[in-house]
Amino acid sequence: MQVAVVTFDGFNELDSFIASALINRCRGDGLEALITTPTPVVTSMNGVEVTGQRPMEFVTEADVVLIGSGVKAREVVADEQLISELRLDSSRQLIGAQCSGALVLARLGFLDGMPACTDRKTRPFVEARGIPVLDEPFHAEGNIATAGGCLASQYLATWVITRTLGEDAARDVLDYVSPVGENQETIERALRAVHSAEGALA
Amino acid sequence: MQVAVVTFDGFNELDSFIASALINRCRGDGLEALITTPTPVVTSMNGVEVTGQRPMEFVTEADVVLIGSGVKAREVVADEQLISELRLDSSRQLIGAQCSGALVLARLGFLDGMPACTDRKTRPFVEARGIPVLDEPFHAEGNIATAGGCLASQYLATWVITRTLGEDAARDVLDYVSPVGENQETIERALRAVHSAEGALA
Numbered sequence: 249m250q251v252a253v254v255t256f257d258g259f260n261e262l263d264s265f266i267a268s269a270l271i272n273r274c275r276g277d278g279l280e281a282l283i284t285t286p287t288p289v290v291t292s293m294n295g296v297e298v299t300g301q302r303p304m305e306f307v308t309e310a311d312v313v314l315i316g317s318g319v320k321a322r323e324v325v326a327d328e329q330l331i332s333e334l335r336l337d338s339s340r341q342l343i344g345a346q347c348s349g350a351l352v353l354a355r356l357g358f359l360d361g362m363p364a365c366t367d368r369k370t371r372p373f374v375e376a377r378g379i380p381v382l383d384e385p386f387h388a389e390g391n392i393a394t395a396g397g398c399l400a401s402q403y404l405a406t407w408v409i410t411r412t413l414g415e416d417a418a419r420d421v422l423d424y425v426s427p428v429g430e431n432q433e434t435i436e437r438a439l440r441a442v443h444s445a446e447g448a449l450a
Numbered sequence: 451m452q453v454a455v456v457t458f459d460g461f462n463e464l465d466s467f468i469a470s471a472l473i474n475r476c477r478g479d480g481l482e483a484l485i486t487t488p489t490p491v492v493t494s495m496n497g498v499e500v501t502g503q504r505p506m507e508f509v510t511e512a513d514v515v516l517i518g519s520g521v522k523a524r525e526v527v528a529d530e531q532l533i534s535e536l537r538l539d540s541s542r543q544l545i546g547a548q549c550s551g552a553l554v555l556a557r558l559g560f561l562d563g564m565p566a567c568t569d570r571k572t573r574p575f576v577e578a579r580g581i582p583v584l585d586e587p588f589h590a591e592g593n594i595a596t597a598g599g600c601l602a603s604q605y606l607a608t609w610v611i612t613r614t615l616g617e618d619a620a621r622d623v624l625d626y627v628s629p630v631g632e633n634q635e636t637i638e639r640a641l642r643a644v645h646s647a648e649g650a651l652a
Contacts, residue, residue, distance in 0.1 A: 261467040262627065265498075269463040269600070272496040283498055294474040296467075296485055299499040365630060385629030398471070399604070399636065400629035425464065427587030427602035427643070428567060434601065441629070 249412050252284040252302060252310035254334075254349075258293050258320035262398035263346040267314055270405035273421045279412055281314075282306065286330055293319045304333045312342040312408050315349030317398075322348075322373065325355040342411055344393040344404050353394065354379050362389045365396035386441045393445070406438040407445075415439065451614050454486040454504060454512035456536075456551075460495050460522035464600035465548040469516055472607035475623045481614055483516075484508065488532055495521045506535045514544040514610050517551030519600075524550075524575065527557040544613055546595040546606050555596065556581050564591045567598035588643045595647070608640040609647075617641065 251271050255264045264283060271281035284307060285300030292298065307313050313336055324330055334356060336343050345353045347367040353359050354377040363380040364387060371381045385400035387393065388407055395404040402422070409418040419435050426434035453473050457466045470483035486509060487502030494500065509515050515538055526532055533554075538545055540560060547555045549569040555561050556579045565582040566589060573583045587602035589595065590609055597606040604624070611620040621637050628636035 261471040265463040265467045268498075269496065275496075281496070289501075294471065294477075294483070295503060296470075297501040299491075299501075301497060367630070368626075383631050385631055396630035397632070398627040400632075402601070403629065424570075425600040427605065428569070428598035429585050429587055430599070430602075430639075437632075 249279050249311040250309075251279065251281040251312040251314060251408060252307045253281050253314050253316060254284050254304075254307060255290055255298070255300070255316045256286060256318050256320055256324050257290045259290060259316050259318035260347065260398060261292050261294065261296060263317040263349070263401050266399070266401040267316075267346065267405045267408075270402060270421050270425060271408055273424060274409055274413055274417055277413055277417060279409065284310075286333070304330075307333070308335050310341065312344070312412065314404060314408070315345040315352045317347035317349050317367070317370075321351045321370065325351050331355060338391045342391050342393070342408060344395070344407065346395050346401050346404055347398065350374050350379070350394045350396075351377075353392070358392050359394070362392065363387060364394040365400070366394065367396050367398070384445070387445045388442070400441070403438055403441040407442045410439075410442060451481050451513040452511075453481065453483040453514040453516060453610060454509045455483050455516050455518060456486050456506075456509060457492055457500070457502070457518045458488060458520050458522055458526050459492045461492060461518050461520035462549065462600060463494050463496065463498060465519040465551070465603050468601070468603040469518075469548065469607045469610075472604060472623050472627060473610055475626060476611055476615055476619055479615055479619060481611065486512075488535070506532075509535070510537050512543065514546070514614065516606060516610070517547040517554045519549035519551050519569070519572075523553045523572065527553050533557060540593045544593050544595070544610060546597070546609065548597050548603050548606055549600065552576050552581075552596045552598075553579075555594070560594050561596070564594065565589060566596040567602070568596065569598050569600070586647070589647045590644070602643070605640055605643040609644045612641075612644060
């Protein structure tokens with residue numbers, strides 16, 4: 249299974265790389281994340297140039313699509329060409345967004361009828377599209393998930409791994425990346441965030 | 451003030467980018483992190499190509515040097531040319547290492563007489579150099595710090611920001627990057643990790 253981590257120019261390194269690095273710890277189990285970019289090279293909000301691993305067309309064939317965040321999200325949603333390339337299908341794909349990525353999912357209509365999580369700067373722009381924003385780090389309904397606050401990207405990764413490989417695989421990844429000695433609390437915090445979001449639906 | 455985030459081929463994205471992205475939230479206050487690489491382009495352990503922002507010579511002029519982690523740390527410490535380029539001075543620089551970066555600091559002699567934090571895979575190699583490894587995520591003595599477990603890189607960044615700009619600046623950064631609704635606990639956890647490491651010295 250392949251995960252497209254959509255990464256635009258001006259991206260926030262935390263949002264693309266925490267999710268992709270956690271997911272890529274499952275490569276041995278057949279789950280792989282790939283940095284997916286609209287141009288061959290994108291430059292982060294802090295000036296770091298990264299070469300994309302896949303072009304935007306990859307989003308149509310990926311099993312999971314995560315929309316990263318960055319300082320140009322409002323330019324992205326105003327870019328008809330770029331938006332037209334994001335042909336996603338929530339009936340067969342898991343679709344998630346980190347922070348300002350929620351604005352892109354809202355623009356694409358995937359948040360109609362559900363609340364979302366996002367960062368405090370993006371919040372008014374998501375609300376302006378009629379989407380209620382939660383004071384929570386993670387929310388999922390069906391195949392759609394959003395996370396708010398850069399470090400909540402670990403919850404988005406936990407959701408993807410749990411939904412594709414199961415909770416034990418997510419526990420193993422979280423155990424490996426945890427600060428030494430904080431393993432159990434790190435695992436429980438992430439699983440609680442993912443479960444409470446899904447429990448809210450029940 | 452400038453922070454060299456030393457990033458070798460085979461690097462772990464979490465270790466270089468969590469630290470650099472947190473520190474770069476202080477650019478407006480004059481603290482800046484720059485990805486510093488031995489070659490113009492380095493490739494991560496997951497195949498992501500990143501263009502370095504500074505060459506290795508930058509480590510001699512930076513105010514802070516953080517050694518990132520990766521799957522080739524043992525090759526790095528065996529590379530006399532690369533090691534000779536790491537001319538660091540703990541009397542005027544803050545020096546930190548994330549996970550397998552501790553092996554590089556040990557090779558350079560900066561961990562003589564102090565214990566270190568590192569990840570579980572690197573642990574036996576650090577211990578083989580006579581350095582005791584702690585079951586903790588972060589440890590600092592004077593101008594030298596080590597962190598263990600990928601997500602402990604937020605503690606390394608907290609230490610750098612606290613030591614250069616003060617605790618309030620660190621609180622502001624942690625507040626911004628926290629998972630939404632988990633702000634206070636995220637801030638307290640990071641400050642506790644940094645303070646308890648320094649308190650252990652007193």
